[in-house]
Amino acid sequence: xxxxxxxxxxxxxxxxxxxxxxxxxxIDPGDASPVLEVxxxxxxxxxxxxxxxxxxxxxxxxxxxxxxxPSAKVFAPARESxxxxxxxxxxxxxxxxxxxxxxxxxxxxxxxxxxxxxYYGEGCLFCGDTLFAxxxxxxxxxxxxxxxxxxxxxxxxxxxxxxxxAHEYTEANLxxxxxxxxxxxxxxxxxxxxxxxxxxDLPTVPSTLxxxxxxxxxxxxxxxxxxxxxxARGVTENDPVAVFAALREWKNEF
Ligand code: ZN
Ligand code: FE
Numbered sequence: 001x002x003x004x005x006x007x008x009x010x011x012x013x014x015x016x017x018x019x020x021x022x023x024x025x026x027i028d029p030g031d032a033s034p035v036l037e038v039x040x041x042x043x044x045x046x047x048x049x050x051x052x053x054x055x056x057x058x059x060x061x062x063x064x065x066x067x068x069x070p071s072a073k074v075f076a077p078a079r080e081s082x083x084x085x086x087x088x089x090x091x092x093x094x095x096x097x098x099x100x101x102x103x104x105x106x107x108x109x110x111x112x113x114x115x116x117x118x119y120y121g122e123g124c125l126f127c128g129d130t131l132f133a134x135x136x137x138x139x140x141x142x143x144x145x146x147x148x149x150x151x152x153x154x155x156x157x158x159x160x161x162x163x164x165x166a167h168e169y170t171e172a173n174l175x176x177x178x179x180x181x182x183x184x185x186x187x188x189x190x191x192x193x194x195x196x197x198x199x200x201d202l203p204t205v206p207s208t209l210x211x212x213x214x215x216x217x218x219x220x221x222x223x224x225x226x227x228x229x230x231x232a233r234g235v236t237e238n239d240p241v242a243v244f245a246a247l248r249e250w251k252n253e254f
Contacts, residue, residue, distance in 0.1 A: 001122055002100050004164065006203060007034050012168045013057050014205060016126055023047050023099025027119065027126045028166050030057040032064025045069065047098035051076035051085075052128025053113040058166060059083055073098070075106075077115030089117055109154065111147025112137035118154060124162050125209070127154060132165045133207045134190070135173030136218040138252065144245035148221065151244075155219050159210035170194050170204040173216075176254045180217040180229045180247065187215040217247055 002018040009015050009031045016027040017038060025048035029035050039046055046069040051059050054077070062083040066072060075095060078088030091108025104121035109130045118127040129137035131154050139147055174191040181187055190211065194204050213219050220226045221240035230243040233250055
């Protein structure tokens with residue numbers, strides 16, 4: 001079983017490094033240098049690079065990593081343009097990473113981008129910019145229906161699943177969540193805990209799916225308080241996709 005190491009990058013990105021013995025895999029290396037630093041310090045050999053989607057802050061470091069580890073395999077969405085892709089994926093595959101035990105399930109989660117993938121295995125979910133702690137990604141390419149269905153699909157994983165998203169956006173996400181559901185006690189508690197962590201500059205990721213299902217409004221589009229908030233913003237049906245779309249638009253201008 002692998003360990004997961006957090007590598008902060010840019011302003012608020014997280015690059016996740018999976019390590020077992022002396023082998024490593026890395027997810028969404030937007031920048032090579034902080035990853036190379038960890039690999040050198042820990043004397044690890046990089047065997048695999050996994051990409052969730054094509055945005056530069058998720059794939060910008062591939063070239064630099066391949067320059068040092070030319071045999072690393074690059075797993076990436078088949079329908080997106082990603083540097084050095086050697087294993088194009090569409091979702092539904094099960095992949096093994098050289099040197100790491102266990103397999104990862106590849107899940108297609110269109111919405112933020114059309115080819116966006118999530119990787120799930122060993123109780124860990126690496127979901128890029130689809131599901132965030134307390135929120136979800138913007139709809140740059142997909143429709144609200146696609147994103148809503150992608151989130152439903154992730155929410156169906158076990159409650160104890162650890163959610164490793166690609167950005168530290170939790171505090172702002174929970175401010176929005178509280179505007180949607182001011183009466184959600186679990187959400188209030190979480191917002192307080194997150195404020196304490198962030199004041200000390202500590203990370204709030206990973207969270208768990210149980211926490212997300214209790215507090216993330218984008219996973220709660222069937223809850224009466226969330227539906228009521230969407231209705232107050234002009235939604236006329238209880239359709240969870242319409243509720244989701246209204247929340248996502250509201251968040252864009254929040
Ligand atoms: Zn992105
Ligand atoms: Fe991103």
